Amino acid sequence: MRTSNHLIGLLNFLTFLASIPILGGGIWLSSRANNTDCLKFLQWPLIIIGVAIMVVSLAGIAGACYRNTFLMYLYLWAMFVIIAVLIGFVIFAYAVTDRGTGRPVSNRVYQEYHLQDYSGWLEERVTSHSYWSKISSCVRDSHVCGKMRRTINGVPETAEMFYKRNLSPIESGCCKPPTECGYVYQNETTWTTGGGLVGSDLDCSRWNNDPEQLCYNCDSCKAGVLGSLKKSWRKVSVINIVILIILVIVYVVACAAFRHNKRIDNDEPYGETRMEKAQPSRIHF
Known part of the structure; x- marks a missing residue:
């Protein structure tokens, strides 16, 4: 006993x-x-x-x-x-x-995330307007994009260096425009059209170099949040x-x-x- x-x-x-x-x-x-x-x-x-x-x-x-x-x-x-x-x-x-998973990009180490790859209860909850406003505000306040800045011996990294980085889903989806948009790299969070045409993806017109906007309203950002959550x-x-x-x-x-x-x-x-x-x-x- x-x-x-x-x-x-x-x-x-x-x-x-x-x-x-x-x-x-x-x-x-x-x-x-x-x-x-x-x-x-x-x-x-x-x-x-x-x-x-x-x-x-x-x-x-x-x-x-x-x-x-x-x-x-x-x-x-x-x-x-x-x-x-x-x-x-x-x-x-x-x-x-x-x-849902990240998609490989040609000549890039990082992956990019697309909202159409996700579905179900979690995707509906995250993408709802009332809930996404809270999430995007939270991501913005976390300054995750500002923390992407890197320098090598005091010199900002080049585009080639940036393309070889393994970005997190949040960094890839929210802090830069999608690659298919054709923006030209200036630094981690600043991209220009370079005088060329911008892609037809709706996220291409949503991108803004303003640190308070960037791609926080992009579908790629929502997909990045879902990708981060999945991991x-x-x-x-x-x-x-x-x-x-x-x-x-x-x-x-x-x-x-x-x-x-x-x-x-x-x-x-x-x-x-x-x-x-x-x-x-x-x-x-």
């Missing part, structure tokens, strides 16, 4: 430790949101799940230490709900970030899948240990040992 309680306590301690990467993933997405995608509603499910696992694990540890049946029942049911929710969240995260969520989803596997294993073992405890409690009355039950009663004449 004591061994089973120790096992349940150890397993709950492991689940408590497992909640830390989930909570950390949510906090990481939150920090990323302030600097890149600005989609602050997406990290809260992870944070809530991580905190819930912590609380439930503490309940399981208390139930194992004090042999509290109610806490153990609460722990098992709560952990079952958390596992189900985590499974749903992983499936949802992959479903909403399933489509972030896929990294966190890998952690979630590993933690989910650990939680399932811990839950199965905890259920088996709890059933073992119940069977011993039912077969062995409190205060009576097996040796006492095995001893035959003496017959007095």
Whole structure:
């Protein structure tokens, strides 16, 4: 009996430790949101799940230490709900970030992003006028485009150097015009027509060298936000899948240990040992 309680306590301690990467993933997405995608509603499910696992694990540890049946029942049911929710969240995260990726550009290392490559619930939410105004303002306030400036020995980088950079989706979509527009590079966030014709893409007319405008209203910027979000969520989803596997294993073992405890409690009355039950009663004449 004591061994089973120790096992349940150890397993709950492991689940408590497992909640830390989930909570950390949510906090990481939150920090990323302030600097890149600005989609602050997406990290809260992870944070809530991580905190819930912590609380439930503490309940399981208390139930194992004090042999509290109610806490153990609460722990098992709560952990079952958390596992189900985590499974749903992983499936949802992959479903909403399933489509869309960067397109290679000739003679460029960086990729470019197109809104038509994305679809579904996430694309509709990001591109809605009311929501995009908040996202674009957040991206602008993060100064991600201003941070693109580079100098080599005090000299600004050339166009050839810029073309060899591996830009993030936000930098590629929001901080420069699409390559097909035919703009001529002056610096990282300043491009001119060079006296030539501008492409027919609507983003070509939306580009503005004003640091407060750039391509923040372009479809390429919206696609860049979705591309950045997809990369972030896929990294966190890998952690979630590993933690989910650990939680399932811990839950199965905890259920088996709890059933073992119940069977011993039912077969062995409190205060009576097996040796006492095995001893035959003496017959007095």
